[in-house]
Amino acid sequence: MPQAPALLARTARPFKALFVSDALAGVLLIVVAAVAVAVANSPLAPAYRHLLSDHLAWTPTTFLVTVHAWVDNGLMAVFFFVVGLEVKREWLVGNLAEPASRRLPIVAALAGMATPAVVYALVAGQSPGLLRGWAIPAATDIAFAMGVIGLLGQRVPPALRTFLLTVAIVDDIGAVVIIASFYTPFVDVDWLNAGLLVLAILVGLNRAGLRHGWPFALGTVALWWCLLHAGIHPTIAGVAGALTIPCRGDDSLLERMEHRLVGWNAYLVVPVFAFANAGVTLAGLGRGAILSPLPLAIAAGLVVGKQAGIFGSVYMADRTGFARRPDASSWPQVWGVALLSGIGFTMSLFIAGLAFARHARQFEEAKLGVLAGTLLSAMIGYAVLRLASTPKAS
Numbered sequence: 001m002p003q004a005p006a007l008l009a010r011t012a013r014p015f016k017a018l019f020v021s022d023a024l025a026g027v028l029l030i031v032v033a034a035v036a037v038a039v040a041n042s043p044l045a046p047a048y049r050h051l052l053s054d055h056l057a058w059t060p061t062t063f064l065v066t067v068h069a070w071v072d073n074g075l076m077a078v079f080f081f082v083v084g085l086e087v088k089r090e091w092l093v094g095n096l097a098e099p100a101s102r103r104l105p106i107v108a109a110l111a112g113m114a115t116p117a118v119v120y121a122l123v124a125g126q127s128p129g130l131l132r133g134w135a136i137p138a139a140t141d142i143a144f145a146m147g148v149i150g151l152l153g154q155r156v157p158p159a160l161r162t163f164l165l166t167v168a169i170v171d172d173i174g175a176v177v178i179i180a181s182f183y184t185p186f187v188d189v190d191w192l193n194a195g196l197l198v199l200a201i202l203v204g205l206n207r208a209g210l211r212h213g214w215p216f217a218l219g220t221v222a223l224w225w226c227l228l229h230a231g232i233h234p235t236i237a238g239v240a241g242a243l244t245i246p247c248r249g250d251d252s253l254l255e256r257m258e259h260r261l262v263g264w265n266a267y268l269v270v271p272v273f274a275f276a277n278a279g280v281t282l283a284g285l286g287r288g289a290i291l292s293p294l295p296l297a298i299a300a301g302l303v304v305g306k307q308a309g310i311f312g313s314v315y316m317a318d319r320t321g322f323a324r325r326p327d328a329s330s331w332p333q334v335w336g337v338a339l340l341s342g343i344g345f346t347m348s349l350f351i352a353g354l355a356f357a358r359h360a361r362q363f364e365e366a367k368l369g370v371l372a373g374t375l376l377s378a379m380i381g382y383a384v385l386r387l388a389s390t391p392k393a394s
Contacts, residue, residue, distance in 0.1 A: 025266040026147010029345065032271045033278040033371065040279030052276055063228050071276045072353055075269055077224050077238040079346070082265040083172050084242025085258040092247050095166045104323035105163060108313045109170035112341055113138040115309030116301035124297035133294065133355040133366060135182065137301030137373065139175040139347035140168040143266055145340045148378050152385050157333065159326035164337045167310065175347050176239050183354040186231040195226030195237070202244035209246070213257055216245055233354065270346055277349045280367040290372055294362060298348070298369030303376045306342035311335050328390060336385035342377030344370055 039048045052068040064070050090096045096105070116137035124130040145164060149156050202219045210216075220241030228234040247254040282289070289295060314334055317323040325334055352366035 023147050023150030025143040025270075026145070026150065028267065028271055029141075029144050029147065029274055032274045033345070036275045036277075036279035037282075037371070040281050041283060045281065048279060061228065068276055071273055072350070073228065073234050074224075076273055076350065077235045078261070078269050079265055079273070080176065080235040080238030081220065081242045082238075082258065082261050083169075083176070084239035085245065085254055085261070087169055087173055087239075088243055088245070088247055089254060089258065090166065090169055095162055096170075100323075104314065104317055104325075105166040105170050107317055107323070108163075108310045109167045109174065111309035111313035112140070112167065112306055112338075113171050113174050113309070115312075116305030116342075119305035119308075120297045120301040123300050124293045127293040129359075130294050130297065130362075133298070133352065133362075135175070135178045136298050136348050136352050136355060136366060136370065137305060137342075137344055138178065138351070139171045139344060140164075140306070140341045141343045141345035141347060141374070142168040142172070143270055144345045144374065144378070145343045148340055148343070148382050149337075152382065155388075155390075156337070156385055157326065157328045157390055160329045160333055160337050163326045163329075164340060167341060172347065175351065176236065179233050179351065179354065180236050183351070184232050188230045191226050191230035192232065195223050195230055195232075198223045198226060199240055199244070202241060206244050206246050209248075211246065211253055213245075213253055216241065216253075216257075219244075273346065273350075277353060278367065278371065280364050280371065282368075284361070285364060285368060289365065289368060292365055294365040295369030295372060298344075298352075298366060299373035299376065302342040302344050302348070302370070302373030303339075303380070306344075306377065307335065307338040310341050311338035314338070330388055330391045332388035333385060333390065336381050336388055339377055339381030339384055342381070343374050344377075345374045348374070 039045065052071075053066055055065045056067070059065050059070075064073055096102050117134045120134050120137055121131060124133070142165065145168060146161075149161055149164065198219055202216060202223070205215055205219070220237060223241055224234045224237035227237045242254075245254040245257060246252060285292075290299065311334060314325050315331075318325045325331075348370040349367060352363060352370060356362040356366055
């Protein structure tokens with residue numbers, strides 16, 4: 001029988017893992033999503049809907065008249081700003097800085113976006129009006145996926161952690177391109193030109209070597225305002241503004257801003273978005289709703305499409321010599337990480353809101369599909385990685 005201290009340490013180990021930064025952010029998202037679903041299906045549901053959907057007493061623009069609109073179009077601009085900072089840092093000085101290191105994650109991310117879209121289309125393509133949601137299962141939720149990785153501790157090799165993080169960053173870039181290209185219903189040319197002028201000024205501030213953050217912050221807000229009125233989703237301003245932040249030297253402005261914002265993003269911005277968007281009303285969908293074409297297509301895209309695209313591309317790249325699989329990683333571990341890439345959540349919910357903004361029932365069904373696909377991917381991926389063994393060094 002194990003001694004009491006050893007037994008206590010073994011029992012406490014999973015709880016200690018919750019306080020690892022990667023794990024805590026992911027667990028917080030799970031808790032917030034669960035609370036949102038519980039509230040949306042409780043006697044508090046009317047208050048929840050009124051909080052998010054009732055018109056505000058005052059707002060500076062008619063484009064943002066509800067709390068839900070401010071969260072999706074305003075607060076999420078901060079999320080995309082942090083994504084932009086991460087992308088630029090990774091590309092210039094991080095895991096994507098060397099051309100050889102870009103091969104595998106870029107190929108895997110592209111395959112991991114295309115395959116879920118194909119799976120989605122195969123399942124939902126025969127239903128009128130549903131193809132608009134093809135991009136919902138395309139992106140991986142960095143915080144949620146890395147949270148699961150954090151809970152697994154040293155069972156996941158460092159190179160495989162880096163691979164998943166890099167793939168998630170690359171397909172965030174793809175998601176931004178998709179949003180700008182396919183979910184922009186109209187463009188006001190005058191406001192777009194004003195936004196381009198603001199962007200040019202921000203680029204000029206970068207070229208001038210400015211090391212203060214506030215002019216870039218104000219310029220990004222101005223760019224957000226212009227794109228909001230131009231008809232382009234204003235969160236794109238977050239990414240565009242972030243890409244103009246200087247990244248020079250050991251203590252660059254970009255790294256300082258990222259360091260200051262990453263905690264706010266993980267523990268405030270994303271949880272607030274999750275609470276506002278994850279609250280699917282199950283009673284209104286009826287029994288067996290998960291088997292309806294839309295939620296089934298999204299869940300299949302996340303669970304089947306993501307793992308097939310990423311694992312298949314890594315396997316082909318390794319076998320053809322195009323790029324080797326992550327160091328010290330077994331094929332079951334690569335499969336487990338490919339499964340975890342099906343954790344869509346934040347970006348999937350965001351795209352679902354854009355795709356079905358004017359169709360309340362379809363948006364509820366889409367949320368159900370995102371939650372189901374995300375949870376299945378997380379649980380199966382966790383189980384595979386928990387059981388998989390790391391190959392012995394030769």
